[in-house]
Amino acid sequence: MTKVEYxxxxxxxxxxxxxxxxxxxxxxxxxxELSMAPSAILERVxxxxxxxxxxxxxxxxxxxxxxxxxxxxxFIKANDIIGEQKVGILLxxxxxxxxxxxxxxxxxxxxxxxxxxxxALVDLMRNTLGxxxxxxxxxxxxxxQTVKEEQQLVIPE
Amino acid sequence: MTKVEYxxxxxxxxxxxxxxxxxxxxxxxxxxELSMAPSAILERVxxxxxxxxxxxxxxxxxxxxxxxxxxxxxFIKANDIIGEQKVGILLxxxxxxxxxxxxxxxxxxxxxxxxxxxxALVDLMRNTLGxxxxxxxxxxxxxxQTVKEEQQLVIPE
DNA sequence: TATGAAACCGTAGCCAG
DNA sequence: CTGGCTACGGTTTCATA
Numbered sequence: 319m320t321k322v323e324y325x326x327x328x329x330x331x332x333x334x335x336x337x338x339x340x341x342x343x344x345x346x347x348x349x350x351e352l353s354m355a356p357s358a359i360l361e362r363v364x365x366x367x368x369x370x371x372x373x374x375x376x377x378x379x380x381x382x383x384x385x386x387x388x389x390x391x392x393f394i395k396a397n398d399i400i401g402e403q404k405v406g407i408l409l410x411x412x413x414x415x416x417x418x419x420x421x422x423x424x425x426x427x428x429x430x431x432x433x434x435x436x437x438a439l440v441d442l443m444r445n446t447l448g449x450x451x452x453x454x455x456x457x458x459x460x461x462x463q464t465v466k467e468e469q470q471l472v473i474p475e
Numbered sequence: 476m477t478k479v480e481y482x483x484x485x486x487x488x489x490x491x492x493x494x495x496x497x498x499x500x501x502x503x504x505x506x507x508e509l510s511m512a513p514s515a516i517l518e519r520v521x522x523x524x525x526x527x528x529x530x531x532x533x534x535x536x537x538x539x540x541x542x543x544x545x546x547x548x549x550f551i552k553a554n555d556i557i558g559e560q561k562v563g564i565l566l567x568x569x570x571x572x573x574x575x576x577x578x579x580x581x582x583x584x585x586x587x588x589x590x591x592x593x594x595a596l597v598d599l600m601r602n603t604l605g606x607x608x609x610x611x612x613x614x615x616x617x618x619x620q621t622v623k624e625e626q627q628l629v630i631p632e
Numbered sequence: 633t634a635t636g637a638a639a640c641c642g643t644a645g646c647c648a649g
Numbered sequence: 650c651t652g653g654c655t656a657c658g659g660t661t662t663c664a665t666a
């Protein structure tokens with residue numbers, strides 16, 4: 319992995335702050351907010367995309383609207399060779415698995431999973447997780463209610 | 476809380492599938508993909524926004540680019556009255572806290588926190604979490620590496 | 633709800649200052 | 650980076666079905 323220099327300035331930060339809350343804002347509006355010319359904004363946004371500062375533009379969809387009512391976190395103990403993440407990569411391929419984190423402590427992963435209900439979760443664990451080689455054990459935490467769920471980062475001044 | 480009917484059809488699902496992967500796609504392109512008129516797409520997208528099916532449009536920003544290199548999950552035991560979530564609401568107000576989930580089991584919350592490094596995490600726990608009334612104990616899990624981190628949902632056909 | 637025409641406006645590319 | 654310019658095409662509205 320190569321060391322990358324991002325070299326962002328205050329104007330970039332302002333653009334990022336506007337875009338992470340409203341990805342569909344147009345260049346003209348950003349330009350007005352920052353009192354700059356639209357062409358300058360366009361260049362900066364393109365550079366932010368090229369440099370992988372902006373990774374993607376997502377629409378955040380209400381899980382309830384498409385009947386994905388159950389959220390769970392599962393700790394997974396695996397016998398992966400350190401740094402290899404064979405199990406992690408397989409976990410990441412499951413569409414219902416939104417996140418896979420390699421965590422400190424017990425040679426394991428923490429994954430975030432969304433399913434319709436508990437029946438669908440049990441099915442997933444049996445039929446999909448159960449088929450992955452190298453999983454030693456799992457511990458499931460069910461979410462009763464979500465108070466906050468955002469991906470916004472704290473952007474410097 | 477009132478029961479809401481979303482009543483989405485296959486066309487809505489297709490629109491959602493396109494938009495959750497590229498929030499900046501334009502109506503004309505969606506229209507071409509679905510072989511429909513742009514004006515019809517515009518109406519549907521507006522309705523999806525009104526009905527809170529689409530909650531927000533976010534730019535996903537590379538945490539490394541703005542020096543937010545540490546991700547942690549913290550389990551928090553609290554003496555909240557059930558259903559009241561006083562602690563949960565206070566936790567949600569912290570900008571570094573991206574997620575707050577009320578979890579089954581130990582009268583507690585699971586929160587997701589992003590900070591620059593472990594020093595900043597310790598500061599946050601001491602100065603911000605430490606000031607919240609009602610927190611009994613915390614257990615912190617540090618993420619060494621993230622294999623996958625998405626918010627995309629599995630959208631039906 | 634969907635379409636298609638028309639007016640409007642933002643985008644993207646250019647270049648001079 | 651600004652600002653002026655242009656061509657193009659996307660957005661939005663509305664009458665119509």
